[in-house]
Amino acid sequence: MHKYRTHTCSEITKKDAGATVKLSGWIHRKRDHGNLLFFDLRDHFGLTQCVMENSNSFFKIAEKIKPESVVSVVGKVISRSSDSVNKDLFTGEVEVKISSFDILSESKDLPMPVFGEQDYPEETRLKYRFLDLRREEMHENIILRSKVISFIRNKMIDSGFLEFQTPILTASSPEGARDFLVPSRVHPGKFYALPQAPQQFKQMVMISGFDKYFQIAPCFRDEDGRADRSPGEHYQLDIEMAFVEQDDVFKIVEPLFFELFTKFGKGKEVSKNPFKRITYKDSMLKYGTDKPDLRNPIEIVDVTEIFKRDDVKLDIFKKVIQKGGIVRAIAAPNTSSKPRSFFDGYNNWAKEEGAKGLGYIILEKNKDKFVGKGPIGKFFSEDAINLLVKACKLNDKDSVFFSSDRINEVEKISGIVRQKLGKDLNLINNKKFEFCWITDYPMYQYDEKEKKIDFSHNPFSMPKTDIKNFDKVDPLSIFAYQYDLVCNGCEISSGAIRNHLPDLMYKVFSKVGYSKSEVNSKFEGMIKALSYGAPPHGGMAPGIDRIVMLLAEKENIREITLFPMNQNAQDLLMGAPSDLNEPQLKELNIKVIEKKK
RNA sequence: GGGGGUGUAGCUCAGUUGGUUAGAGCGCCUGCCUGUCACGCAGGAGGUCGCCGGUUCGAGCCCGGUCACUCCCGCCA
Numbered sequence: 001m002h003k004y005r006t007h008t009c010s011e012i013t014k015k016d017a018g019a020t021v022k023l024s025g026w027i028h029r030k031r032d033h034g035n036l037l038f039f040d041l042r043d044h045f046g047l048t049q050c051v052m053e054n055s056n057s058f059f060k061i062a063e064k065i066k067p068e069s070v071v072s073v074v075g076k077v078i079s080r081s082s083d084s085v086n087k088d089l090f091t092g093e094v095e096v097k098i099s100s101f102d103i104l105s106e107s108k109d110l111p112m113p114v115f116g117e118q119d120y121p122e123e124t125r126l127k128y129r130f131l132d133l134r135r136e137e138m139h140e141n142i143i144l145r146s147k148v149i150s151f152i153r154n155k156m157i158d159s160g161f162l163e164f165q166t167p168i169l170t171a172s173s174p175e176g177a178r179d180f181l182v183p184s185r186v187h188p189g190k191f192y193a194l195p196q197a198p199q200q201f202k203q204m205v206m207i208s209g210f211d212k213y214f215q216i217a218p219c220f221r222d223e224d225g226r227a228d229r230s231p232g233e234h235y236q237l238d239i240e241m242a243f244v245e246q247d248d249v250f251k252i253v254e255p256l257f258f259e260l261f262t263k264f265g266k267g268k269e270v271s272k273n274p275f276k277r278i279t280y281k282d283s284m285l286k287y288g289t290d291k292p293d294l295r296n297p298i299e300i301v302d303v304t305e306i307f308k309r310d311d312v313k314l315d316i317f318k319k320v321i322q323k324g325g326i327v328r329a330i331a332a333p334n335t336s337s338k339p340r341s342f343f344d345g346y347n348n349w350a351k352e353e354g355a356k357g358l359g360y361i362i363l364e365k366n367k368d369k370f371v372g373k374g375p376i377g378k379f380f381s382e383d384a385i386n387l388l389v390k391a392c393k394l395n396d397k398d399s400v401f402f403s404s405d406r407i408n409e410v411e412k413i414s415g416i417v418r419q420k421l422g423k424d425l426n427l428i429n430n431k432k433f434e435f436c437w438i439t440d441y442p443m444y445q446y447d448e449k450e451k452k453i454d455f456s457h458n459p460f461s462m463p464k465t466d467i468k469n470f471d472k473v474d475p476l477s478i479f480a481y482q483y484d485l486v487c488n489g490c491e492i493s494s495g496a497i498r499n500h501l502p503d504l505m506y507k508v509f510s511k512v513g514y515s516k517s518e519v520n521s522k523f524e525g526m527i528k529a530l531s532y533g534a535p536p537h538g539g540m541a542p543g544i545d546r547i548v549m550l551l552a553e554k555e556n557i558r559e560i561t562l563f564p565m566n567q568n569a570q571d572l573l574m575g576a577p578s579d580l581n582e583p584q585l586k587e588l589n590i591k592v593i594e595k596k597k
Numbered sequence: 598g599g600g601g602g603u604g605u606a607g608c609u610c611a612g613u614u615g616g617u618u619a620g621a622g623c624g625c626c627u628g629c630c631u632g633u634c635a636c637g638c639a640g641g642a643g644g645u646c647g648c649c650g651g652u653u654c655g656a657g658c659c660c661g662g663u664c665a666c667u668c669c670c671g672c673c674a
Contacts, residue, residue, distance in 0.1 A: 031635095031636050032633095033630060033631055033633065033636070033637085034629065049633085051633090053631070084633075084634085086633095110608090113608075118608075121609095121666075122667070177673050221673060224673080226668085455674055457674065459674060460674085566667090568665090
């Protein structure tokens with residue numbers, strides 16, 4: 001007989017009745033009748049009920065042992081009588097009558113029970129992560145994560161991609177997020193950086209002549225956490241392909257996501273290939289965001305022209321327009337019977353979000369004629385109302401909100417109003433995964449704070465413009481071969497066709513104020529590599545954590561991460577970050593400066 | 598760095614207008630119990646009400662500060 005088990009805890013059925021089996025696992029739950037003891041034995045696979053009578057020589061020990069202790073038992077499989085079958089359990093038709101009971105590892109009193117579905121404080125869960133992970137839901141989430149990763153890996157290999165590891169200790173890069181730095185012992189005063197992504201390495205792989213690369217790559221960014229963003233580290237499916245255009249990348253990624261989400265998406269409907277393609281500009285107009293939730297049917301409409309009309313007498317909005325502002329409309333289907341508080345609620349909420357507030361019109365039909373009600377309805381002529389109805393595709397019983405301000409503010413607020421309406425009015429179909437590509441990102445944006453032009457995305461992306469005219473055009477009008485993959489309002493990937501031309505690279509960087517020599521020094525390896533024959537190439541890097549969150553229907557990244565840090569970037573289980581002792585610091589030539597309070 | 602929320606028993610939470618000795622369920626301990634599967638029954642232990650200060654005759658409750666966790670903004674090419 002095997003030292004620990006002949007079967008797992010989710011294996012024994014009626015067929016095994018009469019057999020003697022050995023099981024090992026955790027004491028999940030005890031039910032002590034004084035002279036008769038039941039306990040559920042749990043392992044990774046499931047539960048088996050064990051039973052013991054007081055005549056058993058192990059009875060006293062078993063009665064005393066605490067839940068979550070690990071034991072090994074030997075016993076005979078007994079068919080349960082029909083009235084004592086537990087239909088909720090795979091092994092519920094049998095139980096094991098214990099003949100031998102061996103304690104492998106005792107548990108102390110628990111800081112949090114494993115049994116049950118109650119919520120526990122995040123702090124306790126992280127501190128005792130190994131207990132939290134024993135719980136069924138967490139256990140399932142982590143298993144799902146593993147399966148997702150193997151599915152992806154198999155699919156990538158089947159599609160002709162090679163999996164490579166790239167360095168974890170590398171050089172700090174001047175663009176992007178804050179780096180995590182590692183001091184060099186050998187080179188006092190110098191530092192390695194952990195990669196924010198293997199961006200430059202994957203391009204080097206292409207330049208090295210490999211055709212298709214992927215990696216489930218750890219990425220390190222020293223930025224603050226959010227519910228859907230771990231501080232410190234996350235994983236990306238890093239992909240890069242040589243001799244490709246944007247569509248070639250899409251054609252590899254679309255079936256991968258369709259199959260992945262169909263297989264692990266709990267029967268939800270997944271967007272068919274090809275996924276919808278929406279330009280950045282259109283997305284900002286129609287959805288007020290570059291990560292639209294397409295399950296929400298509401299589309300934002302620009303109605304600036306209507307508000308300019310003489311038969312619309314709303315001076316506040318007209319003034320905004322005169323100053324270069326715009327007006328956009330967000331329809332709220334079937335809300336005309338909502339109480340005044342509904343509309344005022346939105347208006348107040350928008351102000352809290354930092355907007356100037358929202359106007360609204362409630363639509364009614366009077367003898368086949370649309371009439372605009374609500375505080376500003378009276379400022380619209382019949383013609384103007386009809387134009388609005390047509391532009392926004394409004395129906396009788398709808399109402400419509402208006403936001404008026406500078407374009408950036410309007411886009412922002414209309415996007416969140418649209419999403420709030422979708423949620424509040426129950427317009428979002430939770431049984432769907434709606435994918436789309438957002439394409440044609442602007443290469444540059446104007447940084448209001450720094451008062452200068454900056455990259456809006458990845459500086460290594462190929463600009464969508466003629467290289468000869470690059471210097472002549474307004475940088476803010478230049479688009480890039482830069483795309484995002486979005487699902488249900490969640491950005492799950494960014495990607496691009498890369499700029500493989502050193503001359504163009506200098507020009508691209510010169511627009512944000514980098515001289516040729518600065519580019520040479522800051523991206524020395526990259527520029528060098530591009531100067532000895534680089535294939536046109538491109539790729540993307542979907543976020544593994546986000547994908548698993550969507551599939552597991554979790555809002556919080558810690559629910560699908562084995563050993564996450566808390567929001568303050570601390571590992572409460574291992575105690576990271578931690579102090580170093582003097583000799584360690586000395587060896588690294590590091591002096592800690594006490595922070596003044 | 599900024600804003601919001603939370604903090605009462607090991608855990609989940611209640612605690613009225615500021616008023617006697619701060620409660621319940623789960624867990625834990627003791628006893629009883631041979632068919633439970635959230636076993637049951639009886640009893641018991643367990644509290645610096647996050648911490649510091651203030652107001653008050655009196656503070657879990659009000660005020661100021663602070664800490665922790667969390668959510669958001671900034672940040673995340």
